[in-house]
Amino acid sequence: MNKFFAAPLIAAALATSSTAAAPQFQGTAPIAYMQDLSTGAVLYERDADRRMPPASMAKMMTVYVAFDMIKRGDLKLNQQFTVRPETWKQWHGPAAGSTMFLSAGESVSVENLLKGIVTLSGNDACVVLAEGISGTEQSFTDRMNDAARKLGLTNSHFGTSNGWPDNGVTYVTARDLAKLASATIQDHPALYKRFYSLPNFTWGKTLGAGSDITQANRDPLLGRVAGADGLKTGHTDEAGYGFTGSAEQSGRRMVMVVAGLTSFNGRADESVRFMDWGFRAWQAKPLVAQGRKVADAEVQLGSSNTVGLVAPTTLKATMPAGAVPAVSAKVVYKGPIKAPIKAGDKIAELVITSADTPEQRLPLVADKDVGEAGFFGRAWAGLTSLI
Secondary structure, eight states, X not given: OEEEEEOHHHHHHHXXXXXXXXXXXXXXXXXXXXXXXXXXXXXXEESTTOOBOOGGGGHHHHXXXXXXXXXXXXXXXXXXXXXXXXXXXXXXXXXXXXXXOOOTTOEEEHHHHHHHHHTTOOHHHHHHHHHHHHSSHHHHHHHHHHHHHHTTOTTOBOSSSSOOOOTTSSBBOHHHHHHXXXXXXXXXXXXXXXXXXXXXXXXXXXTTTOOEEEEEOOOTTTTTSTTEEEEEEEEETTTEEEEEEEEXXXXXXXXXXXXXXXXXXXXXHHHHHHHHHHHHSEEEEEEEOTXXXXXXXXXXSBSSSEXXXXXXXXEEEEEETTOOOOEEEEEEEESSEESOBOXXXXXXXXXXXXXXXXXXXXXXXXXXXXXXXXXXXXXXXXXXXXX
Protein backbone atom coordinates (compact mmCIF):
# COMPACT_ATOMS: atom_id res chain seq x y z
CA MET A 1 0.00 0.00 0.00
CA ASN A 2 1.05 3.67 -0.26
CA LYS A 3 2.35 5.30 2.91
CA PHE A 4 2.12 9.08 3.28
CA PHE A 5 4.12 11.07 5.82
CA ALA A 6 3.86 14.81 6.41
CA ALA A 7 7.06 16.82 6.79
CA PRO A 8 5.87 19.88 8.75
CA LEU A 9 9.35 21.15 9.65
CA ILE A 10 10.28 21.46 5.97
CA ALA A 11 7.00 23.12 5.10
CA ALA A 12 7.35 25.57 7.98
CA ALA A 13 10.86 26.47 6.93
CA LEU A 14 9.63 27.52 3.50
CA ALA A 15 6.41 29.26 4.53
CA THR A 16 6.69 33.06 4.62
CA SER A 17 4.38 36.02 4.40
CA SER A 18 5.21 36.44 0.72
CA THR A 19 2.86 35.11 -1.91
CA ALA A 20 3.41 34.65 -5.60
CA ALA A 21 1.06 33.44 -8.27
CA ALA A 22 2.51 31.24 -10.97
CA PRO A 23 4.12 33.42 -13.68
CA GLN A 24 2.26 33.55 -16.98
CA PHE A 25 3.87 33.26 -20.41
CA GLN A 26 2.25 35.13 -23.26
CA GLY A 27 3.17 32.95 -26.19
CA THR A 28 1.94 32.56 -29.75
CA ALA A 29 2.60 28.84 -30.25
CA PRO A 30 -0.67 26.85 -30.29
CA ILE A 31 1.18 23.95 -28.62
CA ALA A 32 3.76 24.54 -25.89
CA TYR A 33 5.26 22.76 -22.90
CA MET A 34 8.08 23.44 -20.43
CA GLN A 35 9.52 21.42 -17.56
CA ASP A 36 12.29 22.15 -15.08
CA LEU A 37 14.17 18.84 -15.04
CA SER A 38 16.07 19.76 -11.88
CA THR A 39 12.83 19.58 -9.86
CA GLY A 40 10.37 17.89 -12.20
CA ALA A 41 8.07 20.92 -12.10
CA VAL A 42 5.94 21.51 -15.19
CA LEU A 43 6.09 25.28 -15.62
CA TYR A 44 3.83 25.68 -18.64
CA GLU A 45 1.58 23.63 -20.89
CA ARG A 46 -0.76 24.54 -23.70
CA ASP A 47 -2.51 21.71 -25.50
CA ALA A 48 0.44 19.50 -24.54
CA ASP A 49 -1.45 16.25 -25.16
CA ARG A 50 -2.74 17.08 -28.64
CA ARG A 51 -1.53 14.54 -31.20
CA MET A 52 0.44 16.19 -33.97
CA PRO A 53 2.92 15.31 -36.72
CA PRO A 54 6.46 15.79 -35.36
CA ALA A 55 8.23 16.50 -38.66
CA SER A 56 11.98 16.26 -38.02
CA MET A 57 11.54 16.21 -34.25
CA ALA A 58 10.88 12.48 -34.81
CA LYS A 59 14.61 12.17 -35.46
CA MET A 60 15.20 12.48 -31.72
CA MET A 61 13.79 8.97 -31.37
CA THR A 62 16.05 7.64 -34.13
CA VAL A 63 19.01 9.13 -32.29
CA TYR A 64 17.81 7.81 -28.92
CA VAL A 65 17.59 4.27 -30.32
CA ALA A 66 21.13 4.58 -31.70
CA PHE A 67 22.42 5.99 -28.40
CA ASP A 68 20.86 3.07 -26.54
CA MET A 69 22.51 0.56 -28.87
CA ILE A 70 25.88 2.29 -28.50
CA LYS A 71 25.54 2.20 -24.72
CA ARG A 72 24.81 -1.54 -24.80
CA GLY A 73 27.71 -2.21 -27.18
CA ASP A 74 25.41 -3.30 -30.03
CA LEU A 75 26.47 -0.40 -32.26
CA LYS A 76 29.87 1.24 -32.68
CA LEU A 77 30.52 4.87 -33.58
CA ASN A 78 33.18 3.79 -36.09
CA GLN A 79 30.89 1.21 -37.70
CA GLN A 80 30.41 1.88 -41.41
CA PHE A 81 27.14 1.77 -43.36
CA THR A 82 26.90 2.03 -47.15
CA VAL A 83 24.41 4.32 -48.89
CA ARG A 84 22.19 2.15 -51.07
CA PRO A 85 21.57 3.62 -54.55
CA GLU A 86 17.83 3.25 -54.00
CA THR A 87 18.05 5.20 -50.74
CA TRP A 88 20.14 7.93 -52.37
CA LYS A 89 17.67 8.21 -55.24
CA GLN A 90 14.76 8.69 -52.84
CA TRP A 91 16.47 11.11 -50.48
CA HIS A 92 18.41 13.58 -52.61
CA GLY A 93 17.36 16.74 -54.37
CA PRO A 94 15.03 19.57 -53.32
CA ALA A 95 11.97 17.32 -53.06
CA ALA A 96 13.66 15.23 -50.34
CA GLY A 97 13.84 18.05 -47.79
CA SER A 98 16.86 18.59 -45.57
CA THR A 99 19.81 16.43 -46.48
CA MET A 100 23.34 15.50 -45.44
CA PHE A 101 24.31 15.34 -49.14
CA LEU A 102 25.30 11.69 -49.04
CA SER A 103 26.35 9.97 -52.26
CA ALA A 104 25.25 6.62 -53.67
CA GLY A 105 27.64 3.84 -52.67
CA GLU A 106 29.36 6.03 -50.07
CA SER A 107 30.50 4.38 -46.83
CA VAL A 108 29.70 6.52 -43.76
CA SER A 109 30.42 5.94 -40.09
CA VAL A 110 27.67 5.86 -37.47
CA GLU A 111 29.31 8.88 -35.85
CA ASN A 112 29.05 10.95 -39.01
CA LEU A 113 25.51 9.79 -39.70
CA LEU A 114 24.50 10.91 -36.21
CA LYS A 115 26.10 14.30 -36.83
CA GLY A 116 24.23 14.48 -40.12
CA ILE A 117 20.95 13.73 -38.35
CA VAL A 118 21.35 15.97 -35.31
CA THR A 119 23.18 18.95 -36.79
CA LEU A 120 21.98 18.91 -40.40
CA SER A 121 18.57 17.22 -39.92
CA GLY A 122 19.47 14.93 -42.81
CA ASN A 123 16.53 12.84 -43.98
CA ASP A 124 18.97 10.74 -45.99
CA ALA A 125 21.20 10.15 -42.95
CA CYS A 126 18.23 8.87 -40.92
CA VAL A 127 17.26 6.29 -43.51
CA VAL A 128 20.83 5.11 -44.09
CA LEU A 129 21.30 4.66 -40.33
CA ALA A 130 17.95 2.87 -40.00
CA GLU A 131 18.69 0.51 -42.87
CA GLY A 132 22.20 -0.12 -41.61
CA ILE A 133 20.93 -1.09 -38.17
CA SER A 134 17.76 -3.04 -39.02
CA GLY A 135 17.93 -3.87 -42.73
CA THR A 136 14.88 -1.79 -43.60
CA GLU A 137 13.51 1.50 -42.35
CA GLN A 138 10.23 -0.20 -41.42
CA SER A 139 12.03 -2.72 -39.22
CA PHE A 140 13.86 0.15 -37.55
CA THR A 141 10.59 1.89 -36.72
CA ASP A 142 9.68 -1.21 -34.69
CA ARG A 143 12.70 -0.38 -32.53
CA MET A 144 11.52 3.22 -32.28
CA ASN A 145 8.06 2.22 -31.13
CA ASP A 146 9.45 -0.30 -28.65
CA ALA A 147 11.66 2.43 -27.17
CA ALA A 148 8.66 4.77 -27.06
CA ARG A 149 6.67 2.23 -25.03
CA LYS A 150 9.54 1.72 -22.59
CA LEU A 151 9.88 5.49 -22.11
CA GLY A 152 6.17 5.89 -21.44
CA LEU A 153 5.41 7.88 -24.58
CA THR A 154 1.75 6.89 -24.46
CA ASN A 155 0.60 9.29 -27.21
CA SER A 156 3.28 8.69 -29.83
CA HIS A 157 3.82 6.37 -32.76
CA PHE A 158 6.54 6.32 -35.41
CA GLY A 159 6.13 5.18 -38.99
CA THR A 160 9.33 6.69 -40.40
CA SER A 161 12.84 7.30 -39.09
CA ASN A 162 12.92 10.96 -40.14
CA GLY A 163 9.40 12.30 -39.56
CA TRP A 164 8.54 12.59 -43.26
CA PRO A 165 4.75 13.04 -43.70
CA ASP A 166 3.03 9.64 -43.81
CA ASN A 167 -0.71 10.40 -43.68
CA GLY A 168 -0.93 10.44 -39.92
CA VAL A 169 0.88 7.17 -39.14
CA THR A 170 3.54 9.12 -37.25
CA TYR A 171 2.31 11.30 -34.41
CA VAL A 172 3.54 12.67 -31.08
CA THR A 173 2.52 15.13 -28.38
CA ALA A 174 4.49 17.96 -26.84
CA ARG A 175 4.51 16.15 -23.49
CA ASP A 176 5.93 13.02 -25.10
CA LEU A 177 8.60 14.99 -26.98
CA ALA A 178 9.69 16.51 -23.67
CA LYS A 179 9.87 13.04 -22.12
CA LEU A 180 11.99 11.85 -25.04
CA ALA A 181 14.31 14.85 -24.74
CA SER A 182 14.63 14.32 -20.99
CA ALA A 183 15.43 10.63 -21.46
CA THR A 184 18.08 11.45 -24.06
CA ILE A 185 19.78 13.91 -21.71
CA GLN A 186 19.53 11.77 -18.59
CA ASP A 187 20.15 8.30 -20.05
CA HIS A 188 22.99 9.29 -22.41
CA PRO A 189 24.66 12.45 -21.06
CA ALA A 190 28.04 11.90 -22.74
CA LEU A 191 26.55 11.15 -26.15
CA TYR A 192 24.10 14.02 -25.79
CA LYS A 193 26.95 16.42 -25.10
CA ARG A 194 29.01 14.99 -27.96
CA PHE A 195 26.37 15.33 -30.68
CA TYR A 196 23.61 17.79 -29.86
CA SER A 197 25.41 21.13 -29.59
CA LEU A 198 27.70 21.12 -32.63
CA PRO A 199 27.39 24.57 -34.25
CA ASN A 200 27.86 23.17 -37.76
CA PHE A 201 28.97 20.12 -39.71
CA THR A 202 30.69 19.66 -43.07
CA TRP A 203 29.77 16.81 -45.40
CA GLY A 204 29.30 16.41 -49.14
CA LYS A 205 30.56 18.34 -52.15
CA THR A 206 28.96 20.95 -54.36
CA LEU A 207 28.25 20.06 -57.97
CA GLY A 208 30.78 21.37 -60.43
CA ALA A 209 33.34 23.05 -58.15
CA GLY A 210 33.35 20.16 -55.70
CA SER A 211 33.61 22.47 -52.68
CA ASP A 212 32.91 21.23 -49.17
CA ILE A 213 29.33 21.77 -47.96
CA THR A 214 29.08 23.19 -44.44
CA GLN A 215 25.65 23.58 -42.85
CA ALA A 216 24.78 25.28 -39.57
CA ASN A 217 22.90 23.65 -36.73
CA ARG A 218 19.23 24.59 -36.96
CA ASP A 219 18.79 24.88 -33.16
CA PRO A 220 17.45 28.46 -32.64
CA LEU A 221 18.74 28.64 -29.03
CA LEU A 222 22.43 27.97 -29.73
CA GLY A 223 24.36 31.20 -29.32
CA ARG A 224 21.25 33.08 -28.17
CA VAL A 225 20.42 31.49 -24.80
CA ALA A 226 23.13 30.76 -22.24
CA GLY A 227 23.59 27.04 -21.63
CA ALA A 228 21.59 25.94 -24.69
CA ASP A 229 22.83 22.57 -25.98
CA GLY A 230 20.05 20.82 -27.95
CA LEU A 231 17.79 19.34 -29.31
CA LYS A 232 15.81 19.34 -32.61
CA THR A 233 13.74 21.51 -34.93
CA GLY A 234 11.04 20.29 -37.29
CA HIS A 235 9.04 21.70 -40.18
CA THR A 236 6.60 20.48 -42.78
CA ASP A 237 3.61 22.18 -44.37
CA GLU A 238 1.35 19.90 -42.34
CA ALA A 239 3.10 20.36 -38.96
CA GLY A 240 4.20 23.97 -39.22
CA TYR A 241 7.39 25.01 -37.41
CA GLY A 242 8.28 23.23 -34.19
CA PHE A 243 11.20 22.87 -31.80
CA THR A 244 12.16 20.75 -28.81
CA GLY A 245 14.98 22.44 -26.90
CA SER A 246 17.00 22.33 -23.71
CA ALA A 247 19.38 24.58 -21.79
CA GLU A 248 21.14 24.45 -18.44
CA GLN A 249 22.00 27.43 -16.25
CA SER A 250 23.46 27.28 -12.72
CA GLY A 251 22.50 23.64 -12.33
CA ARG A 252 18.93 24.12 -13.57
CA ARG A 253 17.98 22.33 -16.78
CA MET A 254 14.88 23.23 -18.76
CA VAL A 255 13.22 21.25 -21.54
CA MET A 256 10.76 23.05 -23.79
CA VAL A 257 8.56 22.25 -26.78
CA VAL A 258 6.78 24.62 -29.15
CA ALA A 259 4.85 23.50 -32.21
CA GLY A 260 2.45 24.71 -34.86
CA LEU A 261 4.16 28.05 -35.49
CA THR A 262 3.79 29.64 -38.91
CA SER A 263 7.30 30.83 -39.77
CA PHE A 264 11.00 30.10 -39.32
CA ASN A 265 11.64 33.43 -37.60
CA GLY A 266 8.54 33.07 -35.46
CA ARG A 267 9.83 29.74 -34.18
CA ALA A 268 13.24 31.19 -33.38
CA ASP A 269 11.85 34.21 -31.54
CA GLU A 270 9.25 32.20 -29.63
CA SER A 271 11.82 29.58 -28.59
CA VAL A 272 14.24 32.17 -27.21
CA ARG A 273 11.49 34.09 -25.36
CA PHE A 274 10.06 30.88 -23.90
CA MET A 275 13.37 29.56 -22.61
CA ASP A 276 14.38 32.96 -21.22
CA TRP A 277 11.03 33.13 -19.40
CA GLY A 278 11.63 29.72 -17.84
CA PHE A 279 14.90 30.84 -16.30
CA ARG A 280 13.91 34.43 -15.40
CA ALA A 281 10.36 34.00 -14.13
CA TRP A 282 11.16 31.01 -11.92
CA GLN A 283 13.82 30.34 -9.30
CA ALA A 284 15.20 27.23 -7.63
CA LYS A 285 14.70 27.41 -3.85
CA PRO A 286 16.97 25.14 -1.74
CA LEU A 287 14.76 22.88 0.32
CA VAL A 288 16.75 20.04 1.90
CA ALA A 289 20.54 19.88 2.24
CA GLN A 290 22.37 16.90 0.77
CA GLY A 291 22.48 14.03 3.26
CA ARG A 292 19.81 15.45 5.54
CA LYS A 293 17.41 12.87 6.96
CA VAL A 294 13.79 13.73 6.23
CA ALA A 295 11.89 10.76 7.66
CA ASP A 296 12.00 7.01 8.34
CA ALA A 297 10.34 4.41 6.15
CA GLU A 298 8.99 1.08 7.36
CA VAL A 299 10.85 -2.02 6.15
CA GLN A 300 9.30 -5.42 5.60
CA LEU A 301 11.25 -8.58 6.47
CA GLY A 302 14.45 -6.64 7.01
CA SER A 303 17.28 -6.80 9.52
CA SER A 304 15.95 -3.41 10.65
CA ASN A 305 12.32 -2.35 10.89
CA THR A 306 13.02 1.10 9.44
CA VAL A 307 15.41 2.88 7.12
CA GLY A 308 16.21 6.58 7.03
CA LEU A 309 15.21 8.66 4.02
CA VAL A 310 17.82 11.25 3.06
CA ALA A 311 18.36 13.78 0.28
CA PRO A 312 20.78 12.39 -2.35
CA THR A 313 21.73 15.94 -3.36
CA THR A 314 20.59 19.36 -2.22
CA LEU A 315 16.92 19.24 -3.11
CA LYS A 316 15.40 22.37 -4.64
CA ALA A 317 11.87 23.40 -5.50
CA THR A 318 10.99 25.58 -8.48
CA MET A 319 9.03 28.66 -7.41
CA PRO A 320 8.09 32.05 -8.85
CA ALA A 321 11.06 34.40 -8.87
CA GLY A 322 11.14 37.14 -6.26
CA ALA A 323 8.85 35.55 -3.68
CA VAL A 324 8.37 32.30 -1.83
CA PRO A 325 4.81 30.98 -1.53
CA ALA A 326 3.74 28.96 1.48
CA VAL A 327 4.14 25.28 0.61
CA SER A 328 3.43 21.92 2.16
CA ALA A 329 5.56 18.81 1.95
CA LYS A 330 4.99 15.12 2.48
CA VAL A 331 7.03 11.97 2.06
CA VAL A 332 5.47 9.32 -0.17
CA TYR A 333 6.53 5.74 -0.71
CA LYS A 334 5.04 2.34 -1.47
CA GLY A 335 5.47 0.42 1.71
CA PRO A 336 6.42 -1.27 3.80
CA ILE A 337 9.54 -1.45 1.64
CA LYS A 338 10.81 -4.99 1.14
CA ALA A 339 14.38 -5.82 2.14
CA PRO A 340 17.11 -6.02 0.99
CA ILE A 341 17.81 -2.30 0.52
CA LYS A 342 21.09 -0.71 -0.51
CA ALA A 343 22.27 2.65 0.76
CA GLY A 344 21.53 5.20 -1.95
CA ASP A 345 18.56 3.32 -3.42
CA LYS A 346 15.73 5.68 -4.36
CA ILE A 347 12.82 4.41 -2.29
CA ALA A 348 10.65 7.47 -1.65
CA GLU A 349 9.76 10.96 -2.88
CA LEU A 350 9.32 14.31 -1.20
CA VAL A 351 6.18 15.84 -2.69
CA ILE A 352 6.03 19.65 -2.62
CA THR A 353 2.71 21.42 -3.22
CA SER A 354 1.42 24.99 -3.03
CA ALA A 355 -1.65 26.86 -4.19
CA ASP A 356 -0.10 28.53 -7.21
CA THR A 357 2.71 26.28 -8.41
CA PRO A 358 2.71 22.76 -9.88
CA GLU A 359 3.37 19.69 -7.74
CA GLN A 360 7.01 18.70 -7.57
CA ARG A 361 8.35 15.27 -6.65
CA LEU A 362 11.93 15.06 -5.40
CA PRO A 363 13.86 11.82 -4.79
CA LEU A 364 14.74 10.45 -1.35
CA VAL A 365 17.19 7.58 -0.89
CA ALA A 366 18.01 5.01 1.79
CA ASP A 367 20.63 6.13 4.30
CA LYS A 368 22.00 2.61 4.94
CA ASP A 369 21.98 -0.99 3.82
CA VAL A 370 19.18 -3.13 5.23
CA GLY A 371 19.59 -6.86 4.78
CA GLU A 372 16.92 -9.50 4.79
CA ALA A 373 15.70 -10.72 8.16
CA GLY A 374 16.93 -14.13 9.36
CA PHE A 375 14.70 -17.15 9.92
CA PHE A 376 13.53 -16.08 13.37
CA GLY A 377 12.94 -12.52 12.20
CA ARG A 378 10.75 -13.73 9.34
CA ALA A 379 8.89 -16.09 11.67
CA TRP A 380 8.28 -13.29 14.14
CA ALA A 381 7.06 -10.97 11.35
CA GLY A 382 4.64 -13.67 10.19
CA LEU A 383 3.34 -14.17 13.72
CA THR A 384 2.84 -10.46 14.36
CA SER A 385 1.01 -10.04 11.05
CA LEU A 386 -1.45 -12.73 12.15
CA ILE A 387 -1.96 -11.03 15.48
